[in-house]
Amino acid sequence: MNSSKDQLLALVEANPFITQQALGDALGLSRSAVAGHLAQLVREGRILGRAYVLPSRQPLVCIGGTNLDRKLRSLEAPRMGSSNPARQFESPGGVARNIAENLARLGLPVHLLTAVGRDAAGQALLADLQALGVDCTGSVQAADAPTGSYTAVLDEQGDLMLAMADMALTDRLDSDFIRRCAPQRAAARWLVADLNLPAPALAVLQQEAVTRQQHLVVVAVSVPKMQRLGTSLAGIDLLVLNRTELSALMGDALATDTALNDAWQALRARGLQRLVMSDGAQGVRFSDGDTLSAMAAPKVPRGRMREVTGAGDALSAGIVAALHRQPQDLRAACKLGLSLAALTLQTDATVSRELSPALLA
Numbered sequence: 001m002n003s004s005k006d007q008l009l010a011l012v013e014a015n016p017f018i019t020q021q022a023l024g025d026a027l028g029l030s031r032s033a034v035a036g037h038l039a040q041l042v043r044e045g046r047i048l049g050r051a052y053v054l055p056s057r058q059p060l061v062c063i064g065g066t067n068l069d070r071k072l073r074s075l076e077a078p079r080m081g082s083s084n085p086a087r088q089f090e091s092p093g094g095v096a097r098n099i100a101e102n103l104a105r106l107g108l109p110v111h112l113l114t115a116v117g118r119d120a121a122g123q124a125l126l127a128d129l130q131a132l133g134v135d136c137t138g139s140v141q142a143a144d145a146p147t148g149s150y151t152a153v154l155d156e157q158g159d160l161m162l163a164m165a166d167m168a169l170t171d172r173l174d175s176d177f178i179r180r181c182a183p184q185r186a187a188a189r190w191l192v193a194d195l196n197l198p199a200p201a202l203a204v205l206q207q208e209a210v211t212r213q214q215h216l217v218v219v220a221v222s223v224p225k226m227q228r229l230g231t232s233l234a235g236i237d238l239l240v241l242n243r244t245e246l247s248a249l250m251g252d253a254l255a256t257d258t259a260l261n262d263a264w265q266a267l268r269a270r271g272l273q274r275l276v277m278s279d280g281a282q283g284v285r286f287s288d289g290d291t292l293s294a295m296a297a298p299k300v301p302r303g304r305m306r307e308v309t310g311a312g313d314a315l316s317a318g319i320v321a322a323l324h325r326q327p328q329d330l331r332a333a334c335k336l337g338l339s340l341a342a343l344t345l346q347t348d349a350t351v352s353r354e355l356s357p358a359l360l361a
């Protein structure tokens with residue numbers, strides 16, 4: 001039999017807005033006994049505070065990977081099977097971290113739940129996030145594993161040829177971790193989870209999104225990690241992925257508009273509510289209804305293009321930032337997402353320094 005405190009915690013987890021009177025009624029306790037238990041739970045750090053947070057300050061919670069990105073850009077057309085002269089750029093990365101940084105630069109309150117090592121890279125990445133105002137309380141800091149790394153080989157135009165991600169640490173963001181960080185997620189209406197998360201962790205977020213009526217946005221990270229998406233997509237408000245990731249998910253080349261539309265209908269039948277598929281220079285396809293619509297990407301002059309890393313994450317962040325204000329307007333959200341992606345293409349950093357709250361005005 002659970003103690004009154006544990007039962008009370010379970011009720012608060014299920015409904016962070018529940019009143020002391022309702023807690024008392026549910027457990028057969030007086031309101032003052034409930035107040036006493038709550039005070040003790042706060043002292044123990046099992047409850048961080050009351051969930052009465054004004055809507056505009058409710059944090060957007062991003063959950064998933066943090067990496068140190070290394071990008072090697074070939075100075076000439078690369079020759080395979082040979083060493084090639086190149087320039088290296090390093091920057092913070094990881095899809096959930098990138099989205100958190102984009103959102104913070106737009107002036108939104110952000111909480112990032114991630115995993116880093118207690119190595120120099122991990123500590124520097126956390127310090128950067130803190131400077132941006134991103135709250136990382138509850139994240140894993142491992143003494144026995146290195147911070148994730150991503151190494152991309154880019155051709156002389158800045159287009160991706162191949163990338164390798166060593167992210168063993170994100171496997172620790174498992175379903176136990178997700179449950180442990182319930183207090184950090186409680187007040188959020190918007191959750192952004194990347195597919196670096198193990199499948200069972202994502203399943204917990206999906207179940208909770210249904211019971212707590214939270215908006216869960218799932219963002220793909222790579223073709224091999226598409227298999228982390230479960231069969232049921234119930235609880236996912238929006239899935240953001242690129243064309244090759246959608247193709248891998250459906251096991252279909254998606255060569256025609258009919259095939260794309262069929263893919264969307266199949267995902268809807270699995271419980272997905274909305275979809276955005278990015279399509280490189282073509283922009284995006286998106287839908288929250290019966291048919292997919294297209295929106296073109298702003299033209300970025302060749303001379304201003306630097307490299308592509310992070311464009312997809314900027315797109316996701318712009319979409320989330322706009323939906324946070326107007327949850328039903330997916331078209332307006334795609335528009336903001338595309339303009340953020342265009343800014344990101346014009347910098348060697350994974351997240352553009354040009355982002356500011358003015359872009360949301």
Ligand SMILES: Nc1ncnc2c1ncn2[C@@H]1O[C@H](COP(=O)(O)OP(=O)(O)O)[C@@H](O)[C@H]1O
Nearest residue numbers: 242278279280281283284297311312315338341
């Ligand atoms: N060559 C390009 N020209 C213009 N916009 C681009 C180009 N490549 C990417 N983008 C922008 O970045 C977004 C994401 O790019 P995409 O390649 O589809 O995804 P990812 O970066 O996740 O692989 C696109 O929807 C588009 O807005």
Ligand SMILES: O=c1[nH]cc([C@@H]2O[C@H](COP(=O)(O)O)[C@@H](O)[C@H]2O)c(=O)[nH]1
Nearest residue numbers: 067093094095150165309310311312313
């Ligand atoms: O398995 C993964 N590969 C790559 C990334 C991250 O994805 C970003 C590049 O994303 P995009 O596809 O938007 O260029 C990089 O910051 C990289 O660290 C990740 O989180 N997980």
